[in-house]
Amino acid sequence: MKRHPLYGLMAEFNTTDDLLKAAERTYAEGYRRMDAFTPFPVEGLAEAIGFHKTRVPLICLIGGLTGCSGGFFLQWWPNVIGYPLNIGGKPFNSWPAFIPITFELTILCAGIFTVLGMLALNGLPTPYHPVFNAPRFELATRNKFFLCIMARDSKFDAQKTREFLQSLNPREVSDVEA
Amino acid sequence: MNAAETPLTGIENLGKPALVVGVVSLVLCVLLGLRNSTQFFHSYLLAFVFFVGLSVGSCEVLMIHYLIGGTWGFPLRRPLEAGVRTFYLMAVLLLPILFRLPTIYSWADPAKVHADPVLQYKHFYLNVPFFVVRNVIYFTAWLLLAYFILKWSRLQDETGEPELTHRLQALSAPGLLIFGLTITFACVDWVMSLEPTFFSTIYGMIFMVTEALAGMSLATVAIVLLARRNKFSGLVTPKVLGDYGNLLLTFTMLWAYLSFSQYLIIWAGNLRDEIPWYVVRVEGSWNYVAQVLIVFHFAVPFVLLLMRFVKRRAASLGWLAVGLVVVSFVDIYWLTVPAFEPARPQFHLTDLFAIVGIGGLWLWQFASQLKGRSELPLQDPRLKEILQQV
Numbered sequence: 001m002k003r004h005p006l007y008g009l010m011a012e013f014n015t016t017d018d019l020l021k022a023a024e025r026t027y028a029e030g031y032r033r034m035d036a037f038t039p040f041p042v043e044g045l046a047e048a049i050g051f052h053k054t055r056v057p058l059i060c061l062i063g064g065l066t067g068c069s070g071g072f073f074l075q076w077w078p079n080v081i082g083y084p085l086n087i088g089g090k091p092f093n094s095w096p097a098f099i100p101i102t103f104e105l106t107i108l109c110a111g112i113f114t115v116l117g118m119l120a121l122n123g124l125p126t127p128y129h130p131v132f133n134a135p136r137f138e139l140a141t142r143n144k145f146f147l148c149i150m151a152r153d154s155k156f157d158a159q160k161t162r163e164f165l166q167s168l169n170p171r172e173v174s175d176v177e178a
Numbered sequence: 179m180n181a182a183e184t185p186l187t188g189i190e191n192l193g194k195p196a197l198v199v200g201v202v203s204l205v206l207c208v209l210l211g212l213r214n215s216t217q218f219f220h221s222y223l224l225a226f227v228f229f230v231g232l233s234v235g236s237c238e239v240l241m242i243h244y245l246i247g248g249t250w251g252f253p254l255r256r257p258l259e260a261g262v263r264t265f266y267l268m269a270v271l272l273l274p275i276l277f278r279l280p281t282i283y284s285w286a287d288p289a290k291v292h293a294d295p296v297l298q299y300k301h302f303y304l305n306v307p308f309f310v311v312r313n314v315i316y317f318t319a320w321l322l323l324a325y326f327i328l329k330w331s332r333l334q335d336e337t338g339e340p341e342l343t344h345r346l347q348a349l350s351a352p353g354l355l356i357f358g359l360t361i362t363f364a365c366v367d368w369v370m371s372l373e374p375t376f377f378s379t380i381y382g383m384i385f386m387v388t389e390a391l392a393g394m395s396l397a398t399v400a401i402v403l404l405a406r407r408n409k410f411s412g413l414v415t416p417k418v419l420g421d422y423g424n425l426l427l428t429f430t431m432l433w434a435y436l437s438f439s440q441y442l443i444i445w446a447g448n449l450r451d452e453i454p455w456y457v458v459r460v461e462g463s464w465n466y467v468a469q470v471l472i473v474f475h476f477a478v479p480f481v482l483l484l485m486r487f488v489k490r491r492a493a494s495l496g497w498l499a500v501g502l503v504v505v506s507f508v509d510i511y512w513l514t515v516p517a518f519e520p521a522r523p524q525f526h527l528t529d530l531f532a533i534v535g536i537g538g539l540w541l542w543q544f545a546s547q548l549k550g551r552s553e554l555p556l557q558d559p560r561l562k563e564i565l566q567q568v
Binding site: 088 | 438441442445446448
């Protein structure tokens, strides 16, 4: 894939309302590859930039099921097949006794899968990311709100997109080098 | 005073039919009971325990909301208060049980106590006068709490005094403690002592949670129905419905956790005092009831309540809550009735009439408390803050 010299265009906004309106306009305009950066979670922003679903819940479910069946098998096999022992006259497959460990392993595996799946999907840790080339971007952790349209977007045009972003009432629009 | 205070609509035609159905059913139940008074009191106790559980559950959730706040609780305030109001009715409905204890409980029957050394040993606690005293204590505590909760809430609606919110908060903290103690003792008295050899320390917690689940489910059903006709200032959003779903999920999981803990310990110990209680409940036809509880009181609601599209939609959440009220009843049935019918569950017409009868009266009290109230407690300073942000 050809590497674009430009990562995208970054617009800086003063308020969450400006950012939300801009994000909605951008999405309505047909842009899809964009991201927003804010110092705190903004209600409705994820929906505004068209971010609906992640696969983390599915990964969590797979982890939970793995832990559940694995944990049960880990106790069932030795007690019933491998080394069956008569303990207190109880049946070999004494499933009530297996539940606590099955439960614990369900939670453990679901938790581990969720964290690792989250890291795998969001690409962390990322030592280099182009958005930090944008001027004043460090204010995204303090009191400014940023919207970035990526150059990868099929509708992206350095000139037209810049004009479009300018029309959204930003404080400033700047190039983000790749 | 405040033009924005719109009264609840859609419940005008609920109270009177419920009262009529309730009274007719209770009369039929009593008529059947003239032929078989033992069966009448068994059915009556079952229905009483279930519906007093709904009152208790409503009060628990209401006090939890007074303590911790949150947007979710304000639309629920009226249905929960209506549930609290039914304590007055339940206090009256307790009286027939108190007058006929020997019909229901073996420890209250001198002949049976004389024949059983265990009952003689437990006689210092399980005896008629002390049982009555304890029940008077429970209901005194509950009625006092109900009285002040309802009085101060109404007073705040009328005067707009913000201080009353703090007073209700200050009442709710000790109130929940008192509830924890009284419910534990009450369910030991009403249900556990049906089988006086059985004992379990987690029993009261299981009751508390199943009652909170039933109360919360009923309030959820009420809010889903009321939100069709009432606006609730736009507070009943998918997010708030999701909160109700999450609370129901919490209670469902807690119920499963506590019930299984009790089962695991008693099953592993396999001791003569405790195990018969479970042997009766998981053998023969009672086994099917136990399986229904595992599947429909835990597995199915657990999976459904994990899904956002189920708990964020009013219709699906409402139906799920209806199902949870029903399985809460099955739970109470499974805890209570095997003491009377160890062989298998049997259908009795008196069961049906007692449930419809007490349920009708309960619903009548519930509806008459809702009638004419504003849909939201608009004078609560915490709600004012939330409405300013919207």
